[in-house]
Amino acid sequence: xxxxxxxxxxxxxxxxxxxxxxxxxxxxxxxxxxxxxxxxxxxxxxxxxxxxxxxxxxxxxxxxxxxxxxxxxxxxxxxxxxxxxxxxxxxxxxxxxxxxxxxxxxxxxxxxxxxxxxxxxxxxxxxxxxxxxxxxxxxxxxxxx
Amino acid sequence: xxxxxxxxxxxxxxxxxxxxxxxxxxxxxxxxxxxxxxxxxxxxxxxxxxxxxxxxxxxxxxxxxxxxxxxxxxxxxxxxxxxxxxxxxxxxxxxxxxxxxxxxxxxxxxxxxxxxxxxxxxxxxxxxxxxxxxxxx
Numbered sequence: 001x002x003x004x005x006x007x008x009x010x011x012x013x014x015x016x017x018x019x020x021x022x023x024x025x026x027x028x029x030x031x032x033x034x035x036x037x038x039x040x041x042x043x044x045x046x047x048x049x050x051x052x053x054x055x056x057x058x059x060x061x062x063x064x065x066x067x068x069x070x071x072x073x074x075x076x077x078x079x080x081x082x083x084x085x086x087x088x089x090x091x092x093x094x095x096x097x098x099x100x101x102x103x104x105x106x107x108x109x110x111x112x113x114x115x116x117x118x119x120x121x122x123x124x125x126x127x128x129x130x131x132x133x134x135x136x137x138x139x140x141x142x143x144x145x
Numbered sequence: 146x147x148x149x150x151x152x153x154x155x156x157x158x159x160x161x162x163x164x165x166x167x168x169x170x171x172x173x174x175x176x177x178x179x180x181x182x183x184x185x186x187x188x189x190x191x192x193x194x195x196x197x198x199x200x201x202x203x204x205x206x207x208x209x210x211x212x213x214x215x216x217x218x219x220x221x222x223x224x225x226x227x228x229x230x231x232x233x234x235x236x237x238x239x240x241x242x243x244x245x246x247x248x249x250x251x252x253x254x255x256x257x258x259x260x261x262x263x264x265x266x267x268x269x270x271x272x273x274x275x276x277x278x279x280x281x282x
Contacts, residue, residue, distance in 0.1 A: 029278065110272050113264035115257065116212065134205055137150070143274045145267055 001026075025144055032093045033106075039088070043069045043076025052076060054092065058123050059103040060085055072125045095142045097121065098132040105142055155195050161259050163191040165252040173244065183234070190228045191252075194220050220249055 016034055020027055033055075043052045058070045062082040069076040078085070086096050093106045109122045111131070119131035119139070131139050166187055171179065197219045206212045224245055228234040235241045 026281075029281070105275075106278065108275055110275065111268045113261055113268050115261070117260065117264065119264070119268060140267060140271070143271050145270055 029093075032091065035092045039092070041069070041078060041080070043078055045074065045076045050076065054089070054094075054104070055106075057094075057104050058107045058125060058127070059101055059129065060094075062100045070127075093142070095135075095139050097135050097139055098130060101129060103129060151199055155192075155199055157259070158195040158198065158256055159188070159192045161256050162194065162252040163188050165255045166191060166248060169248050169251055173248075186228070186232045186234055189232070190224060190234070193227055194223050197223060220253070221246075224249060 016038075018027070018031065018034075035054075039054050040051050041054070042049050044050075052069060052071070056071050058072060060078065060082060061068050061070060067078045067080060067082055067085070069078050080088075082096075082100065082102060085094075085102055089102065094102050094104050096102050103121060103123075107124050109124050111119045111121045114120055114130070117133040117136060119136060121129045121131055123129065167179070167184070170187065198216055201212075201215060201219065206215065225237075228245075229237055229241075235245065
């Protein structure tokens, strides 16, 4: 794979253009990583708003109609609904794993099967999440399984 | 889960449970022998249970204990209504109830163990890919 970086005058913002003959897993991962870094969202904590890069997000969780952004050790509230996030993050490394949770697969440490076709996902920060059986096929598809 | 996957699950669960039931049946009642008709009747019961379990799946019950309870009741009801009532596979008495309960439990444990083994292979593959992803970051 060739990496070409060009400096060009007069651009309003940096451009990333990817040329390919056939899409493969490796390229898809790279594109997912780029999409993660292109997008960001704002989160609120203690009345203060912060712009959060998607790359720092471990998972999104929805409780009582409110959506929260979980980072390594901090939690922010997000003004978007979980289904809106799911739609926006469809082509990234995020995947829905339960009715209330969307996880960033880049932040996964490991997974292990539980009884009744569910998985337990361990995150890099030690937190554990349950991958619901109905979302398992979508989760596996993210890994090409 | 798409239709092909559901059909695949249906046959896997049916064939696994059918194998276990046949083995236990032959071990418990070797003198009865297995007639052609009896084999098909046992298969019909296993297939009916698998079908009911797959239909239950559509309801997306989140509570694991509730789901396992529903599976158990459905299985028990199918065995006794279809197997005992319609197909007359066994007489209705306490001894048979306990034997059938034991057979169902054994079949359930084997099916769950087979499913877990399959999921373990999948999770190993995912963990391998996660390790590769981390190396490439």
